[in-house]
Amino acid sequence: MKKSTLLKSLFLAATLFMSTSAFAEEIYKETFDNVTPDKGKIDACKGFDQAVNGVSYVATNNTAGDIRKTSSLNPHLWLPAGKDAGIKISNINTSGCNNMVLSFKIAPNKGGAKLALSITANGTTIEFPETVLTTQNEYQTITCTTQIPEASATEIIIEASATGNSTATTNGLRIDDITINGDKAADAPVITAENVDFGTVYDATETSKNLVVTGTNTTAPITYVLADDNNVFTVTGDLTAAGGTLTVKFAPKAGGEYEATLNMVSGTASKTVNIKGIYEAPQTATLPYEQNFATDLGDTYAYSVSGSRTWFWAQFENSGTTETYAQMGAGKPSSANEDWLITPGITSNSNDGVTISFDTKTAYAGKPLQLLYSKNYKGVGDPTAATWTEITKDATWPATPASGYSNITPSGDITVAGSGQIHFAFKYTSDDSAEGSSTWQIHQIQIKAATSGVESASNNETNIYAANGTIYVNAVAGELIEVYNTLGQKLMAKKATDGLNAINVNGSALVIVKAGNKVAKVVL
Incomplete structure (x- = not known):
């Protein structure tokens, strides 16, 4: 190489080196430190630093070139003397990067060797300063003078050739810390936040959740707009460019499933948060009340506290008559279940209270069906959170038949005195049993205003x-x-x-x- 050309190359290399060292970021680096085995052909080795990021490493000649370690040098790329050998490193993520410069450390296995390599990157020949490797097994850092062409995925090939290469025929080369420095594209601004799901609520009073919003690389304060056609959600709070915490409130006015979106913006960054909630409104009814389960469970409320079974509607043709009913059973073998069928809330304005009657059928041995009432159950949700009074013994129930189903059995009138709202419940329970459990059917329910059993007193009446x-x-x-x-x-x-x-x-x-x-x- 001519002296003027050499000086020009050295000046360019120094300029690139200072630029990349002072300002550029490290885009890629391979140290070979974790490669196994300590001595093995490139294609057979594992543990390359960037393999976890999808970078691939293959030999250009699978009979020559390997990864090895010496007593004084960490694992490195070894290109033997007198052979065509090299490595191809592919799929390096350089998306959005520019001003990329390749550097590496290199040492000869004999002093005085001339650096003789062929390097290409993304199909372009990469130049580097002419260098004499003076000391055996002592690394020198080489910074290439040609920039790597921009590409979303970069491929580098480093080769030593035996043909026409006097130094390569007498000196092996050790290469380590293959590095690409350059300018990375600025990370795009991003707004992150989780969707908000209130699940199912059983109370129309306001429910709140916090929404944590994070802005990354955002420079303008994050603004937001709520799109809610039903006007059941509200969002309050202030956000900076870095984000913050918003308060999302759900205040449904009627039963149903509700959805809304919260649209957030900061510069070019945007984020849409989906908000949803379900309000299961309690059922109420007026006196007199009747439920005959003609086509479904009607306005009764089925709730499973435990187990996989639940109350369901069914029908059966019996001697030309279609019976319709609510049914619950755990089968044979049976599993542990606790399931409630609850009437709507019914309000009595008289201290005489209300009187309930119903018809039931049963089959198979098992636990009896229980009858309870509550004056503080809210009408939906877990009934065990309320106070219940059992009145099972006040009703008439069918006996379990030896086979098949019992006859339909009227319960008789059961009166619960007192004014206010009341819920009645049928509670089914079963255990894990190979013998199975009982099955119960409720064919109709009637609730009416009760009388005290005597005429109302006036003057001397009781x-x-x-x-x-x-x-x-x-x-x-x-x-x-x-x-x-x-x-x-x-x-x-x-x-x-x-x-x-x-x-x-x-x-x-x-x-x-x-x-x-x-x-x-x-x-x-």
């Missing part, structure tokens, strides 16, 4: 009712008041005072109250 666990008897002074349980055992007796008498008894949910010549059945 009125009997219960409210909040207390028996009230409006009687004439001197009348005998007696309270019996359902077995006919007297629980208490007392002489009435004139007007309203309050009586408390323990241990019974259903009692018979006798006052004067009036008798009433009262549910506490």
